Amino acid sequence: MAITTAETAKLNEPELILAGRRGDERATEALFRRYQGLLFQTAFRILRNKQDAEDSLQDALLSAHRNLKRFEERSQFSTWLTRIVINAALMKRRSIKARRS
Numbered sequence: 001m002a003i004t005t006a007e008t009a010k011l012n013e014p015e016l017i018l019a020g021r022r023g024d025e026r027a028t029e030a031l032f033r034r035y036q037g038l039l040f041q042t043a044f045r046i047l048r049n050k051q052d053a054e055d056s057l058q059d060a061l062l063s064a065h066r067n068l069k070r071f072e073e074r075s076q077f078s079t080w081l082t083r084i085v086i087n088a089a090l091m092k093r094r095s096i097k098a099r100r101s
Contacts, residue, residue, distance in 0.1 A: 003027050013077055020068050028068065032061050035078055039085045046089040052096065053089070060088035 003011070003019055008030035011019070019027030032039075039060070043053035064084050071080055 005030075017068070017071065017077060020065075021071075028065055031077070032064070032081075035081055038078070039081065042082055042085050043089040046086065047093055047096075052092055056088040056092040057085060059092070060085040063088065 002024050003026050005026055008016065008026050011027070011030070013031070013034075016027045016031040020031055036057075040053055040057055043056045043060070044050065047053045047056060060081075064081055067084075071077065
């Protein structure tokens with residue numbers, strides 16, 4: 001059963017992760033929204049371009065969404081998500097440099 005948008009605001013992080021793993025899109029969206037500012041800043045610090053940071057953030061969140069069931073809870077969720085964003089931003093930076101060459 002899907003969680004309503006109003007209910008997602010009341011859930012804590014572990015509850016949202018569990019709901020997201022069960023396929024609840026609203027829970028996953030609420031979970032990612034909590035860290036969106038931090039994640040964008042992380043990507044922007046690496047790429048120094050708003051559009052590129054937005055693109056890499058979108059790629060990272062798509063990857064995190066696909067791999068949410070693989071989150072092992074050995075670290076905080078924010079750490080796991082930030083690492084995915086860093087990897088996506090570094091890949092974007094490499095592709096930009098390759099295009100310039």
